[in-house]
Amino acid sequence: MPQKTLLLVTVGSPPSALVNALQEPLATHLGVSAAVSRMALSSPAYAFNKDRSQYHCNAIMRRLGTVLDEARRDAGPGDGRPDLVMGVTDADLFEPDSPFVFGQADRESRVAVMSLFRLRQGAEGEQLRRRVQVEAVHQAGHLIGLSYCEDSRCVMFFPQSAQDIDRKSLGPCNVCRNELNRLNR
Numbered sequence: 001m002p003q004k005t006l007l008l009v010t011v012g013s014p015p016s017a018l019v020n021a022l023q024e025p026l027a028t029h030l031g032v033s034a035a036v037s038r039m040a041l042s043s044p045a046y047a048f049n050k051d052r053s054q055y056h057c058n059a060i061m062r063r064l065g066t067v068l069d070e071a072r073r074d075a076g077p078g079d080g081r082p083d084l085v086m087g088v089t090d091a092d093l094f095e096p097d098s099p100f101v102f103g104q105a106d107r108e109s110r111v112a113v114m115s116l117f118r119l120r121q122g123a124e125g126e127q128l129r130r131r132v133q134v135e136a137v138h139q140a141g142h143l144i145g146l147s148y149c150e151d152s153r154c155v156m157f158f159p160q161s162a163q164d165i166d167r168k169s170l171g172p173c174n175v176c177r178n179e180l181n182r183l184n185r
Contacts (some may be wrong), residue, residue: 007082011089012043022136029171057104068184074124087113105142
């Protein structure tokens, strides 16, 4: 199976160094080729919910879906057409049934979004970079077909807090790695 290409799109103004730091772990741990898009989306005011003072991730994901469609349409011969898109934002994200989410992925639409907002809490420097990488690998794992894992050290474990992310590995456990190999056949 050919390698998947993931387009990383900034939403708002997350630090470019953190966005660029996602490419290597996505390739190493999932076999996904990631490229940072030249196209960036502005701050997602359209997704803001004033009652919650948070941003609805599904609204952002719909906008990212149009970016993916446009990038696929505009890819010229020899250009890698992106298969997937992931937005990276500083906005505090939510889903209606959750107080917050670190990110969200929809395999069917091939779109994900992740937030640095709660990953920043109590972290800076290397710890923050690692948290962001773990969350990116987690969301990309969902995009390529991996489900949540019960192993709290696996990158596909469902985190409830930033401390849960700190305990996770950057890569999948053996069970999830076997599933990844099966998906890539």
